[in-house]
Amino acid sequence: MIRTTALAATLLTPIAAWAQQAEGGEEIIVTGLRSVDTTAGQVKRAKRGIVDTLTGSEADKLPDSSIAEALDRIVGVSSDQGYNSSQPRTVTVRGFDARYNSMDVDGNPVWNSSRNNRGTQLDVFPSSIINQLNVYKTVLPDQDANSIGGHIELRTLRAFDGGDGAWGKVKGSIGGYEQESVPTGAGGPSYRFSAVGKDTFGSDHRFGIVLGADVQRDRFYDQYDQVTAYSQVAGVDVPNGTLLLGNYDKEITRRSVYGKLEAHATDTLYAFLSANWFRENDTENYYRGGTYFTAATTSGTTADGTGNFTKGTALTYPESYRLDRKTLMLSGGLDYRVGARGALTVRGAFTNYHHDEVLSRGSQFQYSYVTGSYDIGEDYPSVTLAADSKLGVAANWLHQTGKTAFVQGMPIRDKVYSGRVQYDFNTQPDARGFGYQIGGGFRRLDRNYDQTVTSYTLAKGTSFALSQVPLAWAGIQTLDGASPVYIDSAAYWAWMQAHATITTDATPTSDYHLIEDVYAGHAALTFNAGRLHVLVGGRVEVTDFTDVTGRLVSGKAQSVTFANHYTNFLPNAQGSYDIAKGLRVRLAYTRTLARPDFSDFAMGSTITYDTNGYPVKSGTNPYLAPRVADNYDTSIEWYHPYGYVSLGLFHKDLAHETFTQLTQKLNDAGVVIETDTIPLNGGSAKVNGAEASAVIDRFRFLPTPLNGFGVSANYAYLDGSWNVVFSDGSRRTVGGLRNQPKWLANLNLNYTFGRVEVTLAYRLRGRTFTGTFGPTAAGDIWIEDYARLDLQANVRQGRNVSLFGEARNLNNAWWRATTGVDRSLYYATNPGRSYLGGIKLKY
Numbered sequence: 001m002i003r004t005t006a007l008a009a010t011l012l013t014p015i016a017a018w019a020q021q022a023e024g025g026e027e028i029i030v031t032g033l034r035s036v037d038t039t040a041g042q043v044k045r046a047k048r049g050i051v052d053t054l055t056g057s058e059a060d061k062l063p064d065s066s067i068a069e070a071l072d073r074i075v076g077v078s079s080d081q082g083y084n085s086s087q088p089r090t091v092t093v094r095g096f097d098a099r100y101n102s103m104d105v106d107g108n109p110v111w112n113s114s115r116n117n118r119g120t121q122l123d124v125f126p127s128s129i130i131n132q133l134n135v136y137k138t139v140l141p142d143q144d145a146n147s148i149g150g151h152i153e154l155r156t157l158r159a160f161d162g163g164d165g166a167w168g169k170v171k172g173s174i175g176g177y178e179q180e181s182v183p184t185g186a187g188g189p190s191y192r193f194s195a196v197g198k199d200t201f202g203s204d205h206r207f208g209i210v211l212g213a214d215v216q217r218d219r220f221y222d223q224y225d226q227v228t229a230y231s232q233v234a235g236v237d238v239p240n241g242t243l244l245l246g247n248y249d250k251e252i253t254r255r256s257v258y259g260k261l262e263a264h265a266t267d268t269l270y271a272f273l274s275a276n277w278f279r280e281n282d283t284e285n286y287y288r289g290g291t292y293f294t295a296a297t298t299s300g301t302t303a304d305g306t307g308n309f310t311k312g313t314a315l316t317y318p319e320s321y322r323l324d325r326k327t328l329m330l331s332g333g334l335d336y337r338v339g340a341r342g343a344l345t346v347r348g349a350f351t352n353y354h355h356d357e358v359l360s361r362g363s364q365f366q367y368s369y370v371t372g373s374y375d376i377g378e379d380y381p382s383v384t385l386a387a388d389s390k391l392g393v394a395a396n397w398l399h400q401t402g403k404t405a406f407v408q409g410m411p412i413r414d415k416v417y418s419g420r421v422q423y424d425f426n427t428q429p430d431a432r433g434f435g436y437q438i439g440g441g442f443r444r445l446d447r448n449y450d451q452t453v454t455s456y457t458l459a460k461g462t463s464f465a466l467s468q469v470p471l472a473w474a475g476i477q478t479l480d481g482a483s484p485v486y487i488d489s490a491a492y493w494a495w496m497q498a499h500a501t502i503t504t505d506a507t508p509t510s511d512y513h514l515i516e517d518v519y520a521g522h523a524a525l526t527f528n529a530g531r532l533h534v535l536v537g538g539r540v541e542v543t544d545f546t547d548v549t550g551r552l553v554s555g556k557a558q559s560v561t562f563a564n565h566y567t568n569f570l571p572n573a574q575g576s577y578d579i580a581k582g583l584r585v586r587l588a589y590t591r592t593l594a595r596p597d598f599s600d601f602a603m604g605s606t607i608t609y610d611t612n613g614y615p616v617k618s619g620t621n622p623y624l625a626p627r628v629a630d631n632y633d634t635s636i637e638w639y640h641p642y643g644y645v646s647l648g649l650f651h652k653d654l655a656h657e658t659f660t661q662l663t664q665k666l667n668d669a670g671v672v673i674e675t676d677t678i679p680l681n682g683g684s685a686k687v688n689g690a691e692a693s694a695v696i697d698r699f700r701f702l703p704t705p706l707n708g709f710g711v712s713a714n715y716a717y718l719d720g721s722w723n724v725v726f727s728d729g730s731r732r733t734v735g736g737l738r739n740q741p742k743w744l745a746n747l748n749l750n751y752t753f754g755r756v757e758v759t760l761a762y763r764l765r766g767r768t769f770t771g772t773f774g775p776t777a778a779g780d781i782w783i784e785d786y787a788r789l790d791l792q793a794n795v796r797q798g799r800n801v802s803l804f805g806e807a808r809n810l811n812n813a814w815w816r817a818t819t820g821v822d823r824s825l826y827y828a829t830n831p832g833r834s835y836l837g838g839i840k841l842k843y
Contacts, residue, residue: 032160049138063806068122075714095740096149108349126214128194159208168197173838177220183472225380237820244290271334305376314481355412397466456500508550509604516545531578562622643695657683736769
């Protein structure tokens with residue numbers, strides 16, 4: 001008998017373990033994967049639903065540092081940038097951004113969301129933790145229903161993967177960015193270090209342990225350039241705001257420690273306890289310089305984005321951003337075999353999440369009445385000012401008075417408790433006939449959000465010049481009304497602390513304490529008959545919450561408590577049929593949901609009174625219903641000895657989308673007695689899509705040296721329409737959802753020859769709607785087509801040692817947002833190229 005133990009985490013079923021026959025007739029007790037390195041095709045073929053996968057071995061060949069980056073390689077998935085950043089933080093699945101998706105780690109839910117919505121922030125998780133990263137495009141009844149786009153499943157290494165023996169890998173690298181540090185930055189290299197290992201011990205190796213750690217530091221600056229607003233004059237986009245050039249200096253550090261203790265008793269019981277700790281610190285300083293002017297003062301404007309202006313104002317201001325996120329996740333579970341065909345699964349987890357955000361934004365230093373010309377440009381705007389000897393003198397740049405500088409603290413404290421139990425009968429992969437699955441779960445979110453805004457205002461008549469704040473590159477930096485100005489942020493705030501009027505706003509209408517309970521039950525009937533596999537079932541989710549927030553009534557703060565309850569029944573039907581050996585067709589219908597954003601239901605409101613004494617309310621709506629989607633999927637998959645080819649089609653129909661609307665209540669005389677401007681479930685959306693993937697692990701059927709090539713390619717087409725509702729009730733349709741690209745593609749080329757292995761990875765995405773829309777299409781903001789080229793090369797020095805080098809963004813791609821009738825520049829950002837080199841060890 002061969003033991004490869006870990007009952008719940010089998011490749012062939014995510015919840016139960018079963019005795020199966022290995023090649024050669026030996027019985028295997030499946031409590032782990034047969035191999036530590038499993039191919040994506042094996043995972044895809046074994047899963048019940050429509051699933052796409054990135055394995056740990058594939059991730060190891062790519063220069064991606066976080067799960068947010070790694071997921072961008074999976075068909076139909078695109079990464080989305082964080083605040084004022086070129087770096088990915090969340091992901092969109094099939095056109096639905098993070099708020100519409102869910103995630104678990106080893107079967108327990110992940111909670112790592114922002115203050116506004118439920119989307120999991122994935123950049124805190126290092127890519128080194130991946131054993132399998134599975135994206136379920138069709139959600140199963142036992143998975144979180146908050147998965148309109150999909151459900152992300154992170155499977156970490158198990159002690160019994162690959163058998164009882166010890167296994168481990170260590171990887172370290174050091175390097176840097178072309179844009180490594182601005183003059184005020186700390187400098188220093190970027191680096192990454194990760195280690196993970198597993199072993200078994202005890203009598204008959206019935207116990208196992210996994211330990212891992214990851215440390216990363218990235219030091220770089222983004223070029224971040226922006227035109228803040230446009231007006232359309234004679235059918236041409238004309239700047240009507242500020243043209244800014246910026247260098248955004250960043251230091252991002254990530255630290256992770258994770259471990260797991262496992263045990264099994266023959267083929268009857270598997271149990272585990274795990275602890276995962278993740279921390280990320282971002283320190284960011286934004287340096288800008290630019291010129292403000294209005295469309296009314298321009299002349300000679302062209303559709304190419306050039307023109308002249310008068311009465312402009314050269315300006316700069318300091319801004320900094322600090323983010324500290326800590327996640328502690330404790331989880332455990334067991335799987336118990338009941339008789340010959342039954343299995344009981346139990347899971348439980350506790351997550352303690354701290355999210356501390358601080359945004360500091362100063363008021364402007366200005367030099368007024370400048371004249372010049374502008375050119376919006378392809379990636380960055382440029383301004384040329386008329387010669388003025390006073391412009392370059394810092395003493396002539398004066399700070400605004402009567403305007404507010406502020407420091408905004410946005411701490412979140414989340415505690416999440418979850419548990420589930422499930423019983424399966426005759427649902428194992430090699431079962432025949434009918435089986436069933438039944439289970440239930442509970443999740444409690446205990447969230448505290450307590451925002452504070454401290455404002456600094458200089459009284460009129462106060463003199464504060466740019467010369468009174470230290471500048472980097474003194475004597476070298478030019479104040480020209482266009483280039484970034486490197487202001488010492490600490491010195492600025494020290495001056496404001498000493499001279500400004502300081503007020504603190506506890507922002508009662510932003511703060512809330514939410515306790516949200518979700519009770520879930522699910523059941524499914526399965527039928528397996530050789531080639532045919534069918535699952536029909538459903539899930540019921542009951543959501544209860546109590547929310548304590550603030551209300552401003554005629555300027556006076558009140559504490560208010562709201563409670564709500566809603567129930568959703570979510571049918572689920574999925575099946576597959578093997579037309580021939582290696583050729584499978586799948587069909588699925590699922591209903592999924594997305595609970596309301598915190599900013600729409602948990603925060604507070606403001607009430608004033610009109611001239612007749614009737615209330616006028618604006619703010620959130622605690623009685624919102626969740627968004628609900630009906631999803632239809634089909635795919636055909638061909639698995640061959642060298643990989644697989646798949647083609648899928650899908651349609652998603654979303655109802656109850658949320659938009660802020662104005663409503664009024666009238667009395668019998670037609671007099672308005674209440675006016676509400678609050679979010680309502682009045683919108684809708686649709687997405688039609690197609691996904692295609694082709695993988696050939698190695699061209700082993702070709703002669704040497706061509707047999708060293710391998711390829712992985714995918715393409716997704718997304719046709720979305722968003723029925724937007726404005727506050728006055730009017731509607732318009734936008735040709736995309738929030739962060740939904742028109743298309744996505746990946747092409748990974750791999751070549752192995754002797755001791756050398758090279759991977760060239762090319763990611764591409766089509767034009768993408770940001771979710772920011774105007775009253776007409778000219779006010780919408782889109783991301784233009786984007787393509788990025790990455791490279792990793794490995795040279796083996798022995799059986800277990802490799803030297804490697806990697807490069808990111810070799811083509812120096814810009815992330816470019818546009819707006820207006822001419823698709824004019826709104827903002828553009830680029831971190832430049834980066835290069836790292838290091839060593840890998842395996843045993």
